Amino acid sequence: MTLKVTLCDDSKMARKQLLRTLPDDWDAEVHQAEHGEQALTCLREGRAEVLFLDLNMPVKDGYETLQAIKEEQLETLVIVVSGDIQPEAQKRVQALGAMAFVKKPMKPEDIQTLLQQFGLYQPAAGQLKLADETPQAPANPLDVYREVSNVAMGQAGDHLARVLDTFIELPVPNVNFIAPSELHMAIESIDTNKQVAAVSQGFSGSGILGEALTLFNDASIDDIGKLLGAKLGESGSIKQQRIESLMDVASILSSACLNGLGQQLHVEFAASQPVLLGEHQSMRELIKHGEHRWQKILAIEIGYQLPEHKLAFDLLLLFPADAVKILDQQLAHWLQGDDE
Template identity: 50%
Template sequence: MTHQVLICDDSSVARKQMARALPEKWDADIQFAKHGKEAMTILQEGSINILFLDLNMPELDGYGVLQQIQEQKITVITIVVSGDIQPDARKRVMDLGALEFIKKPVSAEDIEHLLTQYGLLAENQESKVTEAASTQPGQINEMDCYREIANVAMGRAADLLARLLHVFVVMPIPKVNTLEVSELTMALQSSADTDTFSAVCQGFIGSGIAGEALLLFYDSSFEDMAKLTKYQGERDEKMELELIMDVASILIGACVKGFSEQLDVNFSQGHPIVLGQHVKEGELIKQGECYWKQTLTIEICYSIENYNINCDLLLLFTEDSLTSLRQKIAYLLE
């Protein structure tokens, strides 16, 4: 039996990695979708019997696809492949009918084991994996690579925060840009004039790569964060500083570690520095100008479901780091 396979992921890097991880001996024809809406159009034709599905996508995310599959009674085996590895993410997709959940980055060994486990891969098959000519994985560029690496790294940070606070962290799609310092404000999430922030910055360096991780914590989030952490004392600047330092330690530490593992680099991290409390975006950027010239900027906007808690994590790589970064991601561009 020739399996009709659909790989749905907004990342061209992830689509290509997933296709490469499939066993060469598998009897399968592969198609690709860039987001959930495109996947649903293909699924409604009725030819697909196995779907590899990402969760965090524009247009229609993976949760929405699973819901529509149920509502439209589409018969398809769905395997979720995601960087969002929170315990509740797995539970939600399984409740929505997914066969299995595997984390990014995928490995050929894990995929072969899973397919064999569920009887989807017969032994002694000839090599027949093919890609439909009209639906190739897509061209990969440098920014695609950074975006997918950030996707996996932010998932690990969200997982740690979710487990510690017993919450569900809403995962965004990372924004990646190369900016001059004068343009850095454009990388921050748009906010109302009344919004103020507290911010922590922490440097990291290793193997010719250097940068700063900048956490911007919305001041409006402190009330719910205090409730969530069951803080009993008086809410003052000292208490707020403790909270933001705790959040920064979790998100910055886990995200930088996620990057280092994927790039095969050992980063040394400096001491966290408080850039300001209850200040405007522009003031934070002005205080940080001594650190940033031209920079590769990766922005991740975290929020916690059912709570008014929001923060932006920016990873700012120096211009001098770009050559080393390109060497490290070369394997993804092949």
């Protein structure tokens, strides 16, 4: 009997990748959802006996969707597919009833083994069908950048979570092509009226030059210092500890995120030593330092939150126009590999 399957992810590229990992001879009909609310509609209408579910989505995320499934007692087998690979994230989805957790990017052999393990798939049992046969539009470049960033963000979040022994909430990455004068608008999670500190790290690889900015509002800096001091050991004056804390967090996030991007794009990024741009400044004052060097830029903004400690900070990756051209070429190779 043909299984009804729903793929739920806000990224069209991610759904496309997941679809390509499913066995062609799986007796299943595939539906698609862009967020948890749409997935719940599919469930209520009997179109999701098996649900592949992302975690970081707008409208209703994966955790909220799992909670709704549990409360409404909806019958489905949920396989979480996410770039958020923190051990705590896996524990949470399992507690909410998910059958399995698969990290992005997925491999066809892993998906096939998992489906066979749970008795959902037998080779040559049928043919995979798309419920919607409407021709798919070409991938939006921003959607591709967003999905690549999503995987890199998850790796960076996992690294920091292990260092600090805490759970980190991850957002949907905000990706835009913007002018330097609009840069402050890209940082939606930080109030530009507040005083902030920023740590800058230049990076390069395969002809790509860029800058990573880690941004902290003043209300968080002392708490971050206390948390890192407790985890990594305290030394030096209070001011030195404060600066070292900012440098440590910035280095962990930017290095792990760039490593995640590089693995997907086959680029080995090297980052410079972190530099404190300033403290107790407005966002516009901090951003001004780079405006003379950039024209149109690709800005990837990721907001990290530590709910147990009521902390938040942002990582902003900036790629100038000439770097974006090389990135586009690397993404083209990545997409061709995905097509094969």
